[in-house]
Amino acid sequence: MTRTRTRTRTRTYGWQDPAITASAVGDESGLEFLRGFLTGELPPPPLAATLGFALEEVEFGRAVFVLEPGEEHYNPIGSVHGGVYASLLDSAAGCAVHSVLPAGTGYTSLDLNVKFLRPITVDTGKVRAVGTVLTKGRRTALAQAELLDSEDRLLAHATSSCMLLPLPPR
Template identity: 40%
Template sequence: MNPQQMSGLEIMQAMCAGTLPAPSMSETIPMLTEKVELGEVHFKVKADQRHLNPLGGVHGGFAATVLDSVTGCAVFSMLEAGIGYGTIDLNVKMCRPIPQNKELIAIGTIINISKNLGISEGQIVDEDGKLYAHATATCMIIRA
């Protein structure tokens, strides 16, 4: 099916199933879509040597990018075919350093969706539920 005729949920589910390619950003910041439901998405993420700051720790931009992606995709999962979105506000809180070479889970969930705005939240956690970073995002819904 043509992605332009698919809803956001259908596109995200096709990426999760591997029938549509992942966005190229997932090559820069390793993000693998693991679960997609209406208003909720889960990514497996892992920072590596490409994501380090001058001190040798994982750069905060890694968490910010992952959280921007997962919150945006939660909004996208709510949109009809042909409707786009763009982040207009992202508020990120770093709770502890992101470890290098450890698989983490990024979860995005919808808080509210209206005609013009989608509000969502995201978190990066480990397998035990330990919180590494949290974000809220507001996305503008773009109707062509």
């Protein structure tokens, strides 16, 4: 086996102060808060810049994130790392839950169960993580998320349980 050295690739990105967004949590409904990302009133979280994904749609009980896979997402075997799948699915499921919360209520993930069904590479093209709320109670919510390619083939599936929390007054 011949190993070839290649030139180092680089990627530069920036983000805004995450305290801006954190200070706005709970002031309005979860849906209104999430819509702030779509309108540009709120800066996206640093993780979105780090991984290169974005919130594309949000409505009550549903959130959609998109990602154009790149080499920077690869694991050592030449496909997108499972942690990228999980981050997209967790974001979609969690934000779907957030979209149904009233002002003054937050959430945290209790678990995330991911099933990887197909590999993703740069040739896959843009992928979408579509999160939906399955049920919401007083203390917990259950959501699912599907990771889909441009032809709506299922690449991965996840379920997430979230604990609902009253946010402290400011």
